[in-house]
Amino acid sequence: MKNTRRKFLKVAGLAVLGWSMRPASRLMAAHGAQSAEGLFMASKHGAPKHGEGLHAGRWIMLIDTNKLTPAIEQKCINACHTNHNVPDIETKQNIKWIWAEPLHNVFPEQMHENIPGGTERTTLVLCNHCTNPPCVRVCPTKATFQREDGIVMMDFHRCIGCRYCMAACPYGSRSFNFMDPRPHIKDAIPEFPTRTKGVVEKCEFCSERLAEGKLPYCVEVSEGAMMFGDLEDPESEVRKVLASRYSIRRKPELGTEPGVYYLI
Amino acid sequence: MLEKVLKGNKVYWGWLAILLALMAVGAVCYGKQLVNGLTITGMSRDVSWGFYIAQFTFLVGVAASAVMMVIPKYLHDYKAYGKILIFGEFNAVAMVCLCLMFIIADLGSPQRLMNIIIHPTPNSMLFWDMIVLNGYLLINIFVGWITLQAYRKEVAPPQWIKFFIYLSIPWAVSIHTVTAFLYCGLPGRGYWMDAILASRFLASAFAAGPAFLIILLYIVKATTSFDPGKEALKSLGKTIAYAMSINLFLVLCEVFTVNYSNIPSHLHHWHYLFFGDGVLVPWMWTSMSMCFVGVLILIVPSNRESDNMLIFGCLFVFIGAWIDKGLGMIGGGFVPNALMEITEYVPTQLELGVALGIYAAGFLILTMLTKIAVGVKLEVGE
Ligand code: SF4
Ligand code: SF4
Numbered sequence: 001m002k003n004t005r006r007k008f009l010k011v012a013g014l015a016v017l018g019w020s021m022r023p024a025s026r027l028m029a030a031h032g033a034q035s036a037e038g039l040f041m042a043s044k045h046g047a048p049k050h051g052e053g054l055h056a057g058r059w060i061m062l063i064d065t066n067k068l069t070p071a072i073e074q075k076c077i078n079a080c081h082t083n084h085n086v087p088d089i090e091t092k093q094n095i096k097w098i099w100a101e102p103l104h105n106v107f108p109e110q111m112h113e114n115i116p117g118g119t120e121r122t123t124l125v126l127c128n129h130c131t132n133p134p135c136v137r138v139c140p141t142k143a144t145f146q147r148e149d150g151i152v153m154m155d156f157h158r159c160i161g162c163r164y165c166m167a168a169c170p171y172g173s174r175s176f177n178f179m180d181p182r183p184h185i186k187d188a189i190p191e192f193p194t195r196t197k198g199v200v201e202k203c204e205f206c207s208e209r210l211a212e213g214k215l216p217y218c219v220e221v222s223e224g225a226m227m228f229g230d231l232e233d234p235e236s237e238v239r240k241v242l243a244s245r246y247s248i249r250r251k252p253e254l255g256t257e258p259g260v261y262y263l264i
Numbered sequence: 265m266l267e268k269v270l271k272g273n274k275v276y277w278g279w280l281a282i283l284l285a286l287m288a289v290g291a292v293c294y295g296k297q298l299v300n301g302l303t304i305t306g307m308s309r310d311v312s313w314g315f316y317i318a319q320f321t322f323l324v325g326v327a328a329s330a331v332m333m334v335i336p337k338y339l340h341d342y343k344a345y346g347k348i349l350i351f352g353e354f355n356a357v358a359m360v361c362l363c364l365m366f367i368i369a370d371l372g373s374p375q376r377l378m379n380i381i382i383h384p385t386p387n388s389m390l391f392w393d394m395i396v397l398n399g400y401l402l403i404n405i406f407v408g409w410i411t412l413q414a415y416r417k418e419v420a421p422p423q424w425i426k427f428f429i430y431l432s433i434p435w436a437v438s439i440h441t442v443t444a445f446l447y448c449g450l451p452g453r454g455y456w457m458d459a460i461l462a463s464r465f466l467a468s469a470f471a472a473g474p475a476f477l478i479i480l481l482y483i484v485k486a487t488t489s490f491d492p493g494k495e496a497l498k499s500l501g502k503t504i505a506y507a508m509s510i511n512l513f514l515v516l517c518e519v520f521t522v523n524y525s526n527i528p529s530h531l532h533h534w535h536y537l538f539f540g541d542g543v544l545v546p547w548m549w550t551s552m553s554m555c556f557v558g559v560l561i562l563i564v565p566s567n568r569e570s571d572n573m574l575i576f577g578c579l580f581v582f583i584g585a586w587i588d589k590g591l592g593m594i595g596g597g598f599v600p601n602a603l604m605e606i607t608e609y610v611p612t613q614l615e616l617g618v619a620l621g622i623y624a625a626g627f628l629i630l631t632m633l634t635k636i637a638v639g640v641k642l643e644v645g646e
Binding site: 092096109138140158164169171175179196198199251254255 | 300301302303305307308309310312313367370371372373374376377379380382383385387388389390391394446447449450451452453528529597598601602603604605607
């Protein structure tokens with residue numbers, strides 16, 4: 001993860017020098033200085049394409065709402081939160097990367113109460129790693145940015161804590177460190193950075209795991225209820241499932257193009 | 265001209281002392297916030313902006329309203345405003361300072377403030393807000409100072425200053441427009457996502473701003489021998505009546521669209537604000553009634569003749585607009601949240617303490633600038 005961050009900073013620096021007016025969709029492949037950001041579009045940054053680790057054109061996640069049970073959901077939440085040093089705060093100033101919500105809250109405009117199992121049934125929600133992320137569009141410092149493989153990341157050292165991204169995210173995926181999180185972490189994992197007070201954080205699709213060639217924590221413990229893969233690879237497992245099962249995404253009318261699909 | 269702030273009577277020094285004391289209170293509260301983080305506020309994961317950002321939004325409008333005198337004076341040669349224009353400009357300076365202080369108070373990591381400049385990001389509306397606000401601040405300091413200096417020397421202000429005066433007109437519109445764009449460009453926030461938000465902001469600002477100015481000028485009149493002139497105050501009162509009427513009309517347009525279309529993601533916010541048992545419901549009704557009564561008072565010409573009625577009308581409009589923008593606009597936007605859940609927001613005492621300190625600092629600037637302006641006016645003999 002450190003590596004990606006450093007690379008990002010380098011790329012961002014070069015991009016400032018050669019500021020590009022091109023929209024992000026036509027950006028060149030990411031190779032150091034060749035990656036530039038569009039002036040009026042969300043900035044995009046290179047993700048490692050070669051070498052160790054898993055790579056994709058566009059990472060997406062599938063969540064099977066029928067396979068998830070409250071017990072599995074809790075397992076996923078715990079795996080993510082303990083391994084990412086997410087503090088356990090009980091108040092409404094809490095921090096969540098992934099959590100369970102009733103279906104009618106997750107899909108307020110797409111659900112009716114007569115679906116099988118009812119809408120009180122819960123499912124997992126997390127950052128959607130949108131293709132057109134409003135959070136990235138509004139950030140005044142590029143502290144939140146999008147990689148070429150679709151992952152929306154945070155630079156905790158750049159964020160000024162203006163929380164504009166929280167107002168912009170239409171899914172409530174982001175949390176703010178209202179207080180110093182460290183006293184609220186039971187056993188901090190040394191491999192993952194802890195955050196400081198005054199910055200925003202959220203799920204990063206386990207980019208640090210992908211770099212090591214591993215799947216996200218939640219996917220790993222989900223007992224097959226979650227899948228992760230490359231949307232751009234027609235042979236990938238996720239593409240095959242999407243082609244065979246009915247899936248929906250959250251608030252499609254907003255044009256954010258979420259990268260998290262829910263199998264119904 | 266700066267020496268004018270050093271000379272004053274007991275009331276002046278007493279007022280400054282009160283402001284300094286309040287600033288000290290604010291500094292202590294802000295110190296707590298720096299140490300403990302924004303956890304000392306009532307904000308939460310769901311309502312992630314609160315009182316600070318709301319004050320900023322409201323005050324941008326008060327700052328922009330100087331243009332309501334600049335246009336008549338410079339585009340229509342309306343002489344009555346010549347005498348008091350400087351107060352509008354200096355008021356704008358103080359209000360923009362307040363805005364900037366409120367933004368900084370709201371930052372979670374203020375030590376990284378300069379990142380906005382080090383990593384300029386034109387696709388963020390906050391970047392543009394920084395540019396227009398600072399630009400407006402400079403324009404008003406510059407224009408105010410140069411014209412006042414010329415006035416003091418009893419010469420005509422230099423011809424080139426006209427350029428900056430004309431520039432200040434679209435610039436004033438821009439500060440409140442960009443501030444509205446902060447909100448209305450966000451997908452999924454039904455209460456804000458609305459093309460007339462910027463016009464609504466401007467209309468209510470052009471009512472609340474001049475209302476504040478009238479009250480300020482009455483205070484100046486009561487505490488010094490400077491007379492702003494009835495004619496100017498009456499005309500400003502007329503501006504307020506029209507601007508607030510337009511604002512109420514725009515609100516009604518929204519009420520119709522939202523209710524008749526019956527789209528839940530827009531409707532929920534209005535229901536939260538005006539019906540149900542949310543904390544803001546009584547405030548919102550108070551706000552709307554005060555704006556309405558304020559218009560009723562000020563729209564009648566004979567009321568504008570009477571000092572008391574004029575002041576009353578201004579107070580109603582000002583407080584009504586303040587509640588609408590300084591409380592309802594932000595709360596209503598975040599509740600219900602993206603998952604249709606209701607999390608109430610009430611500012612904490614410490615949060616209000618910080619805000620109080622900031623207001624005191626802004627009023628200190630306003631008082632001193634007003635003192636300079638009055639001093640020069642009296643010296644030249646008006
Ligand atoms: S879900 Fe929210 S935080 Fe995640 S990329 Fe989309 S807009 Fe940004
Ligand atoms: S809080 Fe941080 S990440 Fe979010 S918009 Fe502000 S600077 Fe960017």
